[in-house]
Amino acid sequence: MSLNRRTFIKNSSLLLGYSLFPYSSLYAQANPKQIGVCLVGLGNYSATVLAPALQITKHCKLTGIVTGSPWKIPKWQKRYGIPDKNVYNYNTMHEIANNPDIDVIYIVVPTGLHAKYAINAANAGKHVWCEKPMAKTEAECQAIIDACIKNKVKLSIGYRMQHEPNTQTVIKWATTKPYGTIKTVRAEIGYNVGNPARTWRLDAELGGGTMYDLGVYALNAARYTTGEEPISVSAKQMTTRPEIFTETDETTHFTFDFPSGAMAYGKTSVGKSMHELYVDCQKGWYTLAPFSMYSGVQGKTSDGTLLTIPIRNQQAKQMDDDAVSIINDTPVLVPGEEGMKDIKIVEAIYKAAKSGKTLSLS
Template sequence: MLDRRNFIRNTGLVLAGSLFPLTDIFGNPSKKLNVCLVGLGNYSSTVLAPALQRTKYCKLTGIVTGTPSKIPRWQKRYGISDKNVYNYETMHRIADNPDIDVIYIVVPTGLHAKYAIRAANAGKHVWCEKPMAKTEAECQAIIDACAKNKVKLSIGYRMQHEPNTRTVIDWAASKPYGKIKTVRAEIGYNVTNPARTWRLDSALGGGTMYDLGVYALNAARYTTGEEPVSVTAKQMTTRPKIFNETDETTHFTLEFPSGAIAHGKTSVGKSMHELYVDCENGWYTLAPFSMYGGVQGKASDGKLLNIHIENQQARQMDDDALSIINNTPVMVPGEEGIKDIRIVEAIYKAAKNRSKISL
């Protein structure tokens, strides 16, 4: 029979094991989640796959691709077995594969819903790249599918995992510089010769607001800690022959319940990369605020925001993996993704109608 001391000690060990991943004698996690990437385009091949090699709690074990010629290279580089290779028509068979725990959707935005729902129906946890989908209805369909199949859903907003950004998110609640008055969030690149990819295809979810502007929009929301009540917007292009389906530049203004105003701008005709927050008793900024590395900033009192991490995507995927291993809430759930897309749709409507849209 256990005495009281042993009972407490043993119970504590059980509780600890349920909250933190078990490790071996060297401190390495004994459980890693097996991840399958869906779509082997640039972001998967040059960013996510290398980042997975730097995670603590993830392992790349599967791929889904519509390009057979890519398969040998991926298998050789990452040791992916034949039974873990799928195309889009056979992807549903992952349901019978115990070597895959998570399916990460990295296809064009307009296809996110189709394959995220297919992943959920396979009974696997779903990581969906941002933006979550093209429409609010598609976002809701993904959320519903994951709930029905009792799998976790995380949206790939890497910035919400980045430590300097986490400080800005915390300041939305603590307000160390007083009430927030205005937010300026700008992201853009001077793309002189845009390639004819899906990003210029409206049907596939292309458009600068979807691709880049969602960073500025999400930043306005997490910086204020509020949901906007109205939006106005305008869109323009200097190259109408190229941007005949999608926006080249979008300006939007959000009004929040507290009275704070956010001015957002995104473009592929101008380079810019700053988040600036003006408060009653000071200001703070991140510049750049959403690049893959080098995020840094400062505040009016001299405080520096300069915590460095080696790889944002590795941090993001480890955080998401831990939520699955420990069965805790994910940091960026589907409900976060759908809020942005609801506003993105309103931005396009406001720009088209040249009117203020209530949210």
């Protein structure tokens, strides 16, 4: 059945956010120390996922917005009680430097604009949360990291899955290897989007493309599941709708070789629904299916162990974890260096697909 990804995200996130709204009041009363968060970019993800999630966080509070769409401002102010002094546009966001209500600037604009506004945020002296993928290029990622180091602010990348408890079990198993040496990993993520709207995700200049948008989840999963960095990559890209995907990929397949001899097979598409991480080991196997959706992540193993630790809201946990690192001045779970590693590989995947050759990543 065809699934419109935008509709699915909007409906599921609204249900998660509003069904838990009373919970936020209890948290706010019990935890006076909260990190003020300013969302930069009020598109679908901010409006239907992050803003509702911020209402149920323990250590965060939505205190500001940056938007280039003035018509959105009254709606956001009414819903979240944001005062005029905490509302900015893209030309005035540098003034956030003088606003004590805002501790963190969360970058939620198209990927091709991440570097520009993440650097602006760091230069304003505020901690930076940058949505995945970190940026379009490795060089842009490094520029963001350098700006955060220069301004002595923390940088965290919005990989929500690494905060999810069942995924954290899989990450731990990369070291403990309860089922023996990992032989192969298969990571697949996709949505069957029947007629995608002409948005920035179809615009190569703005960082569109299925590999950037969805494929980084499969790529990142291959890395955290093995606990290794790939040493070579091969890839191919294709489309069944060339009239729509004129600049970006509809489907991407990639294969990694790891130093241990393990191999990973990744696939991402907006032509097919798939959400599975499968790990084949010397003494058994384990899987998460779905492994990347906003809710319901669960799995099982060859010996019958179930991976079903519940979580209220992935984005709320992600932001709370990152807020705690600010409050306690401890390392973030997913630093900029982690995001940059993925982007280096994404660039290699596109090159490998174009050349038809296996490329070394060393």
